[in-house]
Amino acid sequence: MKPWIKRTIFALGVIIVAAVVAAGWYLSNTLPVGTGHVAKTLCSNVFISKRNPETVFREDIAPVHFLFAMMKFDVNRREKSVTSTSYGFFETKAIFREGCGCTVVKGTTEEELRRQTFMKVPPEPSEERKTDLLWPAGNRVPQAPLPTGVDGDKLNQALEAAFAEPAPDNPRKTRAVIVVYDGKLIAERYAQGFSKEIPLLGWSMSKSATNALVGVLVKKGKLDIHRPAPVPEWQNADNPRRRITLDQLLRMSSGLEFNEAYAPFSDAVSMFYNSYDFAAYAAQKPLEEEPDTKFHYSSGTANIIARIVRRAAEKEYRNYYTFIHQELFNKIGMYSVVCEPDPSGTFVGSSYMFATARDWARFGLLYLQDGVWEGKRLLPEGWVSYTTTPTPEAPLGEYGALFWLNAGSASNPATRSRPSIPEDTYQADGFQGQRVIIIPSRKLVLVRLGNCSYSDAWNDEKFTSEVLAALPKP
Numbered sequence: 268m269k270p271w272i273k274r275t276i277f278a279l280g281v282i283i284v285a286a287v288v289a290a291g292w293y294l295s296n297t298l299p300v301g302t303g304h305v306a307k308t309l310c311s312n313v314f315i316s317k318r319n320p321e322t323v324f325r326e327d328i329a330p331v332h333f334l335f336a337m338m339k340f341d342v343n344r345r346e347k348s349v350t351s352t353s354y355g356f357f358e359t360k361a362i363f364r365e366g367c368g369c370t371v372v373k374g375t376t377e378e379e380l381r382r383q384t385f386m387k388v389p390p391e392p393s394e395e396r397k398t399d400l401l402w403p404a405g406n407r408v409p410q411a412p413l414p415t416g417v418d419g420d421k422l423n424q425a426l427e428a429a430f431a432e433p434a435p436d437n438p439r440k441t442r443a444v445i446v447v448y449d450g451k452l453i454a455e456r457y458a459q460g461f462s463k464e465i466p467l468l469g470w471s472m473s474k475s476a477t478n479a480l481v482g483v484l485v486k487k488g489k490l491d492i493h494r495p496a497p498v499p500e501w502q503n504a505d506n507p508r509r510r511i512t513l514d515q516l517l518r519m520s521s522g523l524e525f526n527e528a529y530a531p532f533s534d535a536v537s538m539f540y541n542s543y544d545f546a547a548y549a550a551q552k553p554l555e556e557e558p559d560t561k562f563h564y565s566s567g568t569a570n571i572i573a574r575i576v577r578r579a580a581e582k583e584y585r586n587y588y589t590f591i592h593q594e595l596f597n598k599i600g601m602y603s604v605v606c607e608p609d610p611s612g613t614f615v616g617s618s619y620m621f622a623t624a625r626d627w628a629r630f631g632l633l634y635l636q637d638g639v640w641e642g643k644r645l646l647p648e649g650w651v652s653y654t655t656t657p658t659p660e661a662p663l664g665e666y667g668a669l670f671w672l673n674a675g676s677a678s679n680p681a682t683r684s685r686p687s688i689p690e691d692t693y694q695a696d697g698f699q700g701q702r703v704i705i706i707p708s709r710k711l712v713l714v715r716l717g718n719c720s721y722s723d724a725w726n727d728e729k730f731t732s733e734v735l736a737a738l739p740k741p
Contacts, residue, residue: 298334298353298354298356298357299353299357299359299540299541300531300536300540300541301332301334301335301338301351301353301357302338302351302352302353302357302358302359303351303359303361303371303373303539303540303541304328304331304540305324305328305338305340305349305351305359306340306349306350306351306359306360306361306371307349307361307369307370307371308323308328309323309324309328309340309342309349309351309361310347310348310349310361310362310363310369311361311363311368311369311468311607311619311621312327312468313342313349314347314363314368314369315363315368315369315466315605315621316465316466316467316468317465318460318465320340320342320349322460324340326440326718327718330720331720334353337353338351338352338353339351339352339353340352346362347362347363347364348360348361348362348363348377349361349369359371359372359373359540360372360377362380362381364380364381364383364386365386366386366387366388366588367385367386367588367605367606367607367608367614368605368606368607368608368619368621369607370607370608370609370610371540371610372610373540373541373542373610374542374543374544374610374611375543375610380610385577385586385587385588385608385612386586386588386608387586387588387589388586388588388589388592388593402451402452402625403450403452403599403600403625403628403629403632404600404641405600406463406625408452408455413453414448414449414453415739416738416739417448417453417737417738417739418736418737418738419737420737421733421736421737422446422453422454422734422737423454424733424737425446425730425733425734425736425737426444426446426454426456428729428730428733429441429444429456429715429730430444430456430458434724437720437721437723437724438720438724439700439717439719439724439725440458440699440717440718440719440724441458441700441715441716441717441725442457442458442461442467442716442717442718443455443456443457443458443461443467443624443714443715443716443717444456444624444713444714444715444716445624445625445627445628445712445713445714446711446734447628447631447632447635447711447712447713447714448709448711448738449710450632450636450710452625452628455624455625457624463623463624463625464623465623466603466604466605466621466622466623466626467621467622467623467624467701467716468619468620468621468697468701469620469621469622469627469695469697469701469703469716470618470697470698470699470701471566471569471617471618471695471696471697471698471701472620472627472695472696472697472701472702472703473569473606473615473617473618473619473620474566474569474616474617474618474669474695475630475669475670475695475703476606476616476620476630476695477569477572477573477576477616477617477669478517478654478668478669478670479595479630479633479646480576480591480595480616481513481517481572481576482645482646482647482650482654483594483595483645483646484576484579484580485647485650486644486645486646486647486650489579489580489582489583490575490579491513492512492513492514492517493512493513493514494512494513495510495511495512496511496512496513496515496516496571496575497575497579498511498550498571498574498575500547500550500551501550507554508521508523508550508554510558511523511558512558513572513575514668515558515559516568516571516572516575517572517668517669518562518658518660518666518667518668519562519563519564519565519568519658519666520558520559520560520561520562520563520658520659520660521558521563521565521568522554522555522557522558522559522560522561522563523549523552523553523554523555523563523565523567523568524552524553524554524555525549525552525563525565525566525567525568527564527565527566534548534549534552534567535566538567538570539618542609542610543609543610543611544574544609544610544613545567545570545573545609545611545613545615545617546570546571546573546574546609546611546613547574547611548570549565549566549567549568549570549571550571552567559659559660560660561660562658562660562661562662562666564666566617566618567617569616569617569618569669570609570613570615570617572616572669573613573614573615573616573617574613576614576616577612577613577614591606591614592604595645596626598640598643598645599629599630599632599633599640599645600626600629601622601626601629601630602626603621603622603623603626604620604621604622604626605620605621605622606619606620607619607620607621618697618698624714624716627703627714627716628703628712628714630695630703631703631704631705631712631713631714632712633645633646634651634654634693634705635705635707635710635711635712637651638650653667653668654667654668654669654670654693655667655670655672655691655693656668657672657674657677659677662676663675663676663682663683663684664676664677664680664682664683665684667693670693670694671693671694671695671696672692672693673685673688673689673690673691673692674690675690685727685728685731687728687732688706688728688731688732688735689706689708691706691707691708692704692705692706692731694727699717699718699719699720700715700716700717700718700719700722700724700725701715701716701717702714702715702716702727704727704731706731706735708741709735709738709741711734711735711738713730713731713734715727715730
């Protein structure tokens, strides 16, 4: 055999071996993420939302990544758990616990998770649900008439458009829409298989709920957002992160490194599917910028804040979920809320809150009413104004304190991300098109819940403009 042929065969062999090793390395890191996502998503949707597992797998999981579609799962309804496997090599289990939903078993054992008691809260007396009262105090919604000046035909057209599927290859999959005008629920619609009783995941709308919990603690004098954040990993005198304030965390301008991409090897994926303590994972990240010099959206930052909320609440409440429900959600009638924790027991303030569409609307109404509910102030005076003040480092004035804004840059307000809708619009945003949109100048709260496979399938600006066209002019 000629030498050049030997060299060619050897080179090809090296390339093949390298490709096999690289593929094995990639799959060994990707498949455990997949099993984690499948187990967690199925567990939450089956035991919180009471949905059919095969439907959830087909509609919510398979479109996310081609590898996820090939994974197997087993739903154990007796022990309320879901186990996902990939090709027999990797297995992940998620368990459901009453009061806090589902958690992936990671960095601990199932037995240890089931012994946790942070979620033990007293059951709500049924009479407190006030189902006979008008929404938002209760759940009774009059069918007619619409408020003066509201165009019913245009409103109906806006809802029809929200559920339409003009591009079957890029579906919107809208599941719920609610329109609240001047404190009244004036329109509501659900996709087939969904209803006002089904709690749905808000994804990153959970961040905005975390803002409210911080606000409650600020009002109680338990937290000061302008002082250095009480993060145990940062307390050494020579630690440069020690000077980061809670305000900087809320505004995503802490300077902490964090890769928010949802892809193998990213920080977000590693935190959600390979970590025991999500806040600890994020807190150990180094500074990549000086605090207050750059806006950098980070789910890790939101989970650091969630652990701060937990530690502050635990100083007063033995089971800190009692604080979450009794001091915020129950007070505004959000009885459907489920805040899911990481394995360490800290609620995942970045991403894992479930609530019905009507309860998400109640949350938006709390902010529209400046943090006041039935005449009682729940959030501090000025908290909503603080929340909706643009972060100086956000280039288009697009972010406040765990809420997205439509303010435009300070030098040119016309540079708004959604120029056709009012500049005072702000909203809670979540993956796959979850939205609570608040427009004080139009006395409006909009809720949209769905499952867009691609971000361009749903258009907030178009939907909001269509609803505004049905309302009286300001």
